[in-house]
Amino acid sequence: MWGQHRRGGPARGACLAAAVAVTLALGCSGDDTTSDESPAQASTLRIADFTDVTTFDPVLAQNTQAAYLYPVYDTLVRQSTEHELIPHLATAWVQPDPTTLRFTLRDDVVFHDGSTFDASVVKANLERAKAVEGNPNAVTFAAISEVMVLDPVTVEVRFSTPNPTFLVEMSLVQGMMVSRDATAGKTDLTREPHGSGGWIWNQAESQDGVRQVFDRNPDYWAPELQGVERMEISVVADNEARYNALVTGQVDMEFGATPADVDRAADDDLNVLTLDVDVHFLLITDRGGALAPPLADPRVRRAIGHAIDRDAYVAAILDGVGSPSGGLVPPALTEWYDESLVEVPRFDPDLARALLAEAGYPDGFELTMPTLPLLQTSSEAVAQMLRDVGIRVRLAALQPGQLGPEMRRGSFAATFTEAVQYHPNQLLSTFLAGHGPYNPFGLADTRQIDEELATAAGADQATAKALYADVQRQAIDGGMMIPVAFAPVVVLARVPVDDAVIPLGARSALPYRVRRDDR
Amino acid sequence: MGMARLVLWRVLAVVPIMLVVSFVTFVLLSTNPVDPAEQLLGPTASEEQLEAKRHELGLDEPVLVRYADWLGGAVTGDLGQSIYTTTPVATSIGDRAGVTLSLTVGGLIVALVIGFPAGVSSAMRAGRPADRLTMVAATAGQAVPAFWLGTLLLLVFAVRWSIFNAVFYVPPSDSVTGWLKSIVLPCIALGASGAAWIARQTRSELVTVLQQDYIRTALAKGASRHQVLFGHALRNAGGPLLTVVALLVSAVLSASFVIEAVFALPGLGSLALESINRNDPAPVLGFVVCVVFVVVIVNVLLDLIQGWLNPKVRAL
Numbered sequence: 001m002w003g004q005h006r007r008g009g010p011a012r013g014a015c016l017a018a019a020v021a022v023t024l025a026l027g028c029s030g031d032d033t034t035s036d037e038s039p040a041q042a043s044t045l046r047i048a049d050f051t052d053v054t055t056f057d058p059v060l061a062q063n064t065q066a067a068y069l070y071p072v073y074d075t076l077v078r079q080s081t082e083h084e085l086i087p088h089l090a091t092a093w094v095q096p097d098p099t100t101l102r103f104t105l106r107d108d109v110v111f112h113d114g115s116t117f118d119a120s121v122v123k124a125n126l127e128r129a130k131a132v133e134g135n136p137n138a139v140t141f142a143a144i145s146e147v148m149v150l151d152p153v154t155v156e157v158r159f160s161t162p163n164p165t166f167l168v169e170m171s172l173v174q175g176m177m178v179s180r181d182a183t184a185g186k187t188d189l190t191r192e193p194h195g196s197g198g199w200i201w202n203q204a205e206s207q208d209g210v211r212q213v214f215d216r217n218p219d220y221w222a223p224e225l226q227g228v229e230r231m232e233i234s235v236v237a238d239n240e241a242r243y244n245a246l247v248t249g250q251v252d253m254e255f256g257a258t259p260a261d262v263d264r265a266a267d268d269d270l271n272v273l274t275l276d277v278d279v280h281f282l283l284i285t286d287r288g289g290a291l292a293p294p295l296a297d298p299r300v301r302r303a304i305g306h307a308i309d310r311d312a313y314v315a316a317i318l319d320g321v322g323s324p325s326g327g328l329v330p331p332a333l334t335e336w337y338d339e340s341l342v343e344v345p346r347f348d349p350d351l352a353r354a355l356l357a358e359a360g361y362p363d364g365f366e367l368t369m370p371t372l373p374l375l376q377t378s379s380e381a382v383a384q385m386l387r388d389v390g391i392r393v394r395l396a397a398l399q400p401g402q403l404g405p406e407m408r409r410g411s412f413a414a415t416f417t418e419a420v421q422y423h424p425n426q427l428l429s430t431f432l433a434g435h436g437p438y439n440p441f442g443l444a445d446t447r448q449i450d451e452e453l454a455t456a457a458g459a460d461q462a463t464a465k466a467l468y469a470d471v472q473r474q475a476i477d478g479g480m481m482i483p484v485a486f487a488p489v490v491v492l493a494r495v496p497v498d499d500a501v502i503p504l505g506a507r508s509a510l511p512y513r514v515r516r517d518d519r
Numbered sequence: 520m521g522m523a524r525l526v527l528w529r530v531l532a533v534v535p536i537m538l539v540v541s542f543v544t545f546v547l548l549s550t551n552p553v554d555p556a557e558q559l560l561g562p563t564a565s566e567e568q569l570e571a572k573r574h575e576l577g578l579d580e581p582v583l584v585r586y587a588d589w590l591g592g593a594v595t596g597d598l599g600q601s602i603y604t605t606t607p608v609a610t611s612i613g614d615r616a617g618v619t620l621s622l623t624v625g626g627l628i629v630a631l632v633i634g635f636p637a638g639v640s641s642a643m644r645a646g647r648p649a650d651r652l653t654m655v656a657a658t659a660g661q662a663v664p665a666f667w668l669g670t671l672l673l674l675v676f677a678v679r680w681s682i683f684n685a686v687f688y689v690p691p692s693d694s695v696t697g698w699l700k701s702i703v704l705p706c707i708a709l710g711a712s713g714a715a716w717i718a719r720q721t722r723s724e725l726v727t728v729l730q731q732d733y734i735r736t737a738l739a740k741g742a743s744r745h746q747v748l749f750g751h752a753l754r755n756a757g758g759p760l761l762t763v764v765a766l767l768v769s770a771v772l773s774a775s776f777v778i779e780a781v782f783a784l785p786g787l788g789s790l791a792l793e794s795i796n797r798n799d800p801a802p803v804l805g806f807v808v809c810v811v812f813v814v815v816i817v818n819v820l821l822d823l824i825q826g827w828l829n830p831k832v833r834a835l
Binding site: 399 | 551552553554557558559560561564568572603604605606611614615670673677678681684685686687780781782783785789790792793796797798
């Protein structure tokens, strides 16, 4: 079955009795780390995250940092364990027409600074998000034309064009509400959060780049969501160190685990939560052949699609965790996933070679693609598959942070990359739309795609799904975007994850309802 | 040259070294192809917004002007600030220095406590099986990378036996036991190679000294082996050993940046790595300047101690 996957394992063994003298001196914590903990410690959820938080301002934060923001901020809506959008700060919402969303809000929410939440705060937040420069999620707010306060608990958001991703984005950092004073610029949100969330930031015990501490908000409007008294989120950049922290019981949860960790986690009696939303794909932007003339021929681009052995990629690069992709929308997006795309395009190296020969490149050609340290192994695998059919790929190593700008500048004809997806419009519009940032060569071959994406944005779900499927077919058949695999976002835990949720669009789990048990 | 003049010359020599290091690092960082303005404003920023942000960050100024600005602040202790978190670099370095100091000092202590007695013992038994065994162990110790040994120790003593912490640093002010549990394994990993190095050097120096005529004379006059060792041999072997220890400071310090990653310790190395990955130039520059400053100061102190111990060195 698709969607979020949960796994558990057998009971753990006991601490070995060796090295008694040192153990006596330092105290053996053993495998059961809760045995000598105070009640306060037992209700502390300790998390190791793969990244640091550079800002507590939701308008400047990225969803990769969401783990640090969810405890202190409430979002307008929330994702359920099945990834349905459910009420949070907004108790209900209606869409009277494709360019209007009307939210009914809670009237009992108080921010940590004592101010109250109402429709005017939502208006101030959305207007600020649209105005603040440097918002990495500016596209979420770009189409907002007006935010109207109808009464203290009703706010209406109007868009210049339909914005199909807005609702789900209101469950991510884009939908986090800061207090009235903060929206007025009276506080420095970068270093000090001002939210209404279930936990209050403990400034005294937090240290930049090391650990952020949050204490339970005693006046929270939804106490049933608060599973623990305290949360400590530590930065552990190294994958192996994060796993060791979890195995030894120094943390209860790990964000940013790799697919390779899933199998050994079962052996170590850890709970596993996965969500296949990370789309690995090849983007061919130089379809006019400005940098790589062979790519102007659609047969060459189709040949690339047939050269990718997706099963081998999943087995070797994703350790068998994840799935080979045909389409570009992952199965985790159950509403939008289209099984008819699973077989598109099939791995057929002979066909790839034949297509290259037919296009006039029987000996292949040379192609330079960028790569990052994080993508090095997967890029090498894809490059080798292309080499096998004669396309001699040279990988140009870039620094972190350099890939997006270089792609947008048109420095490369084709790029292998990955993106976490939460709505088909998000990935397809970003990477395919003619007016989007990833059409650096100003190509006009996406006219039909642009029209269909625009229609889908304002259409009902069934129509939109059919249109998105058609856009994917065009992108794949035309060799614009070549899907490779759906990789999982992986969360490992010593605590139960039955109620835990990895929201679509994030790389961490929500803090709600996660409890410590006495293992 | 008098001792006062030696001190003056050595201290003054620090200034041009720091200027060259900071300037070269500054220039290298300014050639980074990643545009901080684009990083901050994201893909939707217009060219006008990017220009405005570059101006705000001072990136549109010539490199020399920006370096002069930075240098003006650095001499007053202001090493700039992170462009992402706006945290002053001096604060970040101060927050992390305790971890790196614990690791470096701990690693040196491990190296000295193990290496020095092993070297002395080996020299006193030169040519015997115990000596050969010690030297084989020293060779192996020098060959083992600190990060590998650290990983091995971690898997055995933290993951398997849960005696020490696998990750995280506990300040001694919070818990001395916790502090020990967090730094013992990293310090052993850091100090093992140094111990091997010191053992070899100590043995080598002592064996040479113990063959000198004045040692034979001392023994002939009835001095005990203990008196000869501590009263004559070690004193004369001390100079070269001091050089080894000073070099070891640099080696342990740089190895600690790798060990920090293995044990998830928030020291200066992790600060530098985070800043490099984030393309945040000010903390990287601050890190380089501080580390080089420490290494240079250690070497200056070594020169001064050598000069104090041996007046002939002062003339060099």
